[in-house]
Every structure is written in structure tokens, then in C-alpha cells.
Amino acid sequence: MRAVGIKKSLPIEEKESFIAFETEKPTPGSRDLLVKVKAVSVNPVDYKVRQGAAKDKELKEPKILGWDASGIVEAVGGEVEYFREGDEVYYAGDLNRQGSNAEYQVVDERLVGHKPQKLTFEEAAAMPLTSLTAGECIFDRLRFRENEGWDQTILVIGGAGGVGSIGVQLLSTLTKVKVIATASREETKKWCLDNGADIVVDHHNLVENVKKEGIEEVDYILNFIDTDAHWDAMAELIKPQGHICLIVETRKPVELNMMKNKSVTIHWELMFTRAMYETEDMERQHEILENLAVLLNNGSIKSTLNKTFKGLTPESFKEAHKLQESGKSIGKNVISF
Template sequence: MQAIGFKKSLAIKEEKSFEEFELPIPSPGSKDLLIKIKAIAVNPVDYKIRQNSAKDTELAEPKIIGWDAVGIVEAIGQDVELFKIGDEVFYAGDITRPGCNATYQVVDERIVAHKPTSLSATEAASMPLTSLTAWELLFDRMNITKEKDAGKTLLIIGGAGGVGSIATQIAKQVAGLKVVCTASRKETSDWCLKMGADAVANHQDLVSECEKAGFIAFDYIVDFVNLNHYWDDMVTLIKPQGHIGSITGSDKPIALNKLKNKSVSFSWEFMYTRPMFSTDDMIEQHRILKNIAELLDDKKIIPTTNTVLNGFTVENLKLAHEMLESGTAIGKIVISF
């Protein structure tokens, strides 16, 4: 099979930052599906792993990354129960296994769902990783429900990115929240409003911009950009007994003590936790993606594909990484096969 990967972590403009390899088609394990891939999406986690996986050494075997795909089931493991050969599926995969930057991939059926029937492959490919991340953060980590939280306020830091784009829609359509997104350029502000944001605040002066928009404090705040950079703003803007969540990690300690007087809760979200540790509830990712597919087919949410690159090539994968590394990408970048 054709695969595109790397043996050393290099700057994206370097000739061998990505190379094409011919590898054997993998065989599915007992709960696995063998997928023939039709389209993939690229996410910030991709370039972060590319930059850091082989900094000081050259790998003996190529590393194949990528965690967002749509394809057709070509073969199934002996214990597969949810799918059959020929099914069209979408999924984000498992960071501990080879990724989707290849023409074939094996993936555990418990983190896969049937592709939304109303979407093209390029539209559907934009959805799995970001949808799982947003859904898990809002509902599994922060325990938001429509019954107790409809009408409450949510601040999304990084509203025009891949996760922000779908988090806005899910928060509005599933939880009934009032959503404010951060953005600083006209095109990103317009995108946030297209995704359903009630208001947009410029993150360059976040507290005063939120106040100008009529929001002095928020019940919930989620960070999709840089936790350390916005921490003090979040501490100021969160309501007493509110909840803050983040997906971005931190390169230095977070001052959680600043949340004490307001009795504010804090949660991490890492979409790969369930498959990475084979948790008892790993099949929840199948169920979440099934819910997302239904919302898409019912037109309650829309796909977040904003750029499509035609052709699975080294050049297109490099271009996608360049666009993400620039920090100016809006929505999702998809590569069609």
C-alpha cells in the first residue's frame, strides 16, 4: 500500500519531512476493521507529533501519522460485531497505532461509526477527531446537560479552529448554551458566526472585549488555543462555581489555586485516552460518532471542511501541515484520495 510518513522530525519545508513509502497492507486483529481510505483530515496534533517523534534519531521504520479518516470496510476481524465488509465509515483512530496517512488502515471497531449518509467523503472526514474532542469535553468531562444548563453561557477560546467550529455547534444544538467565541480577524469572526456563535470577542483584549459584547462572566469556559496564555483571563471571566476545560496541555504548571475562592472546577480532555488505555467505556466513541452522524444527517450541525486538497501526495500533506503550523487555518483541511 502507499503510505506517507517520515523517519526523522524535520521542518516541514525540508525535503524529507514527509516521504512516500510502499508498505504491506495490514491485517485486522480480532476487533479490527481494515479500511480502504477515501479522504483524510489534518489536525494540529499531526504536526506536533511530526515535529517531536524523532528529533534526535532516525527511525528504523517510517512513522505513519494522521487521525481523521473516511473509508470503506475491506476486511473484518473475527470478533467484529458492528460492521460488515462494504460499510462506509468515519473515525479518528488511535494515537498508539499507525495513522491514516496511507491507502489502508486497521482500526478498532469500537471507535468507528457509519459515515453520515448525506455527506461526501471530504465533508465527513472533517468531523471525527474534533467532534469527539468537543463532545467528550463538554459532556463527559464538564458534565453539561441541556436539562440543567440550557441558556447558560460558554466562552470558547479559539472559535474558528477545527475543535472550536464543531464545539460551537454542539454547545448550541445539543446543550442549548449561549456561546461566545474568540477571534481577531474578520474572516475568523465571520466563520464563528456561521458556526452559530451568539457573539465574537477579540482575544487580544479578552476581558474587556467580552464585557463590550455584554458578557461579564461565563458559566463555562473551554480553551482550544493556549492554556497558559489565557489562564488569568479565564480566572477573571469564569463565574463562581463555574467550570473550565482545556485540550491544549501546558509547558509549565497551571496556577489552579487561583480557582479556589470561586470554587471553580477544571478538566482536561484528551481524545485518545479511551483507545490509548482500552478503557472499559471505549465503545463510547462509537456512540458519540453515531450521534454526530445523526446530527449531520438531520442538518442540525454542518461539516467544518473549509479547505480540500485533491490527491494523496507528499506535496499536499506538506501543504496541509504548513497551513496548520501558520496558526491561521480556519475550519478543517481535508485531503481527498
């Protein structure tokens, strides 16, 4: 089969930052699906792995990146329960296995959902990783319940990014909490409002801009973009006994004691945790994606696809990664095969 991958961690402008190659079609294990991939999307994890996986030495075998995909099930393992050949699916997969930037991929069925029927493969490929991340943040870490949150406020830092775009939609559709999203450009502000944010503030001078809206403190914070840069602001804006959920690792030590007097709870979220450790509730990701498909099919939420590239080629992936690394990407970028 054809695949696109890396053997060296190179700047995206370099000729061999991505290479095309032929490799053996994978064979599904007992709970695996073999998927004919139709479209993939690019997330920050893609370029972070590309930049670090082969930083010190050239890999003997190319590494296939990609942790968002939609496609058609071609074969199933002997113990598969939820899918059969010919099913259209979408998923984010497992960080420890070869990725989705290939003609075929194997993935554990417990991490997979049936593709929303009303979405194209491209629209569906934009959704899994960010939706799982946002969904786990909101409902598994912060413990929100549907239709709750009256008289509460949540600050979503990075409201126009991939995770923020679906996080704002899930909050505005499934809860009653007031959503304050951050965005700094006119097009990103509009994007956040269109996705259901009640208020949009510039993340520059965050404390001042939130307070200008008449809001002194917030009950919850979802930081989807930069933990270090907004640490002090989060400590000031969070209410006593409030909750903060983070998805971006720190680059330097942060002062946890700033949160002590307020008895703030800090949650970490990595959507790969369940797959990496094969947790007892690994099937939760199948459940989230199935529920998400219902919301996408009935129009309660919409795909966050914003830009599509064409072709299983190094050139397509270079273009998508370059845009993702620029920090100016809105929503999700998808590559269609």
C-alpha cells in the first residue's frame, strides 16, 4: 500500500520532511478493523510528532503520522462486535500505532464510531480527535451534565482552534453554561460566535478583557492553546473552588501555589490516554463518537472542517502542516485521498 511518512525530523520546508513509500497492508488483530482510508485531518500532535520522533537519528523504517481519519471497513478481527465489512467509520486512533496517512490502517474498534451519514468523508475526518478531546474535557474531566450549568460561566481559551471550535459547540448545545471564548482576529471572533459562544474576548490582556464584559471570575476554564502564557490570568480569573482543564504541556515550571488559596482543581486531558494504557473504560471513545454522530446527523452541531487539501502525497501534507504550524489555522484542515 501507499503511505506518506517521515524518516527524519526536518523543518516542513525541507524536501524530505515528508516522503511517499510503499509498505505492506496491515492485518487486523482480534478487536481491530482494517480501514480503507478516505480522508484524514491534521492536528498539532501531527507536527509535534513530526518535529520530535526522529530528531536525533534517521529512522530505519518510515513512521506514518496521522490521528484523525474517516474511511470504509474492509476487514474485521475475529472478536469485533460493533462493525462489519462495508461500514463507514471515523476515529482518532492510537498514538502507539502507525497512523492514518496511508491507504489502509488498523484500529481498535473501541476507538471507532460509525461515520455520520449526513457528512462527507472530509467533514467527518475533521471531527474525531478534537471532539474526543473536548468531550472528555467537558464531560469526563469537568463532570458537566447535559442541560446543567445555569448561572455558571466557562472561559474557553483558544475558541477558534480545532478543539475550541467543537468545544464551544458542545457547551452551547448540550449545557446551559455561559460560554466566553477567546479570539483575536475578526474572522476568528466571528467563527466563535457562529459556533455558539455568548461572548468573545481577545486573549491579549485576558484578565482586563474578561472584566470589561462585567465578569470578575469564572467557574470553569478550558485552556486549549497555551498553559504557560495564560497561567497567571487563569489564577486570577478562576473562582474559589473552580476547575481548570488543560491539554497543552508546560514548557517551564508553573507556580501551582497560585491556585492553593482558592482550592482550585486542575485537570489534565490527553485523548490518547485510554488507548495508550488500555484502560477499562477504553470503549468510552466509541460511545462519544456514536453520540457525536447523532448530533452531526440532526444538525445540532456542525463539522469544523475549514480547508481541504487533495491527494496522498508529501506535497499535500507539507501544505497542511505549514498552515497548522503558522498558528493562523481556523477550525480543521483535511486531506482527502
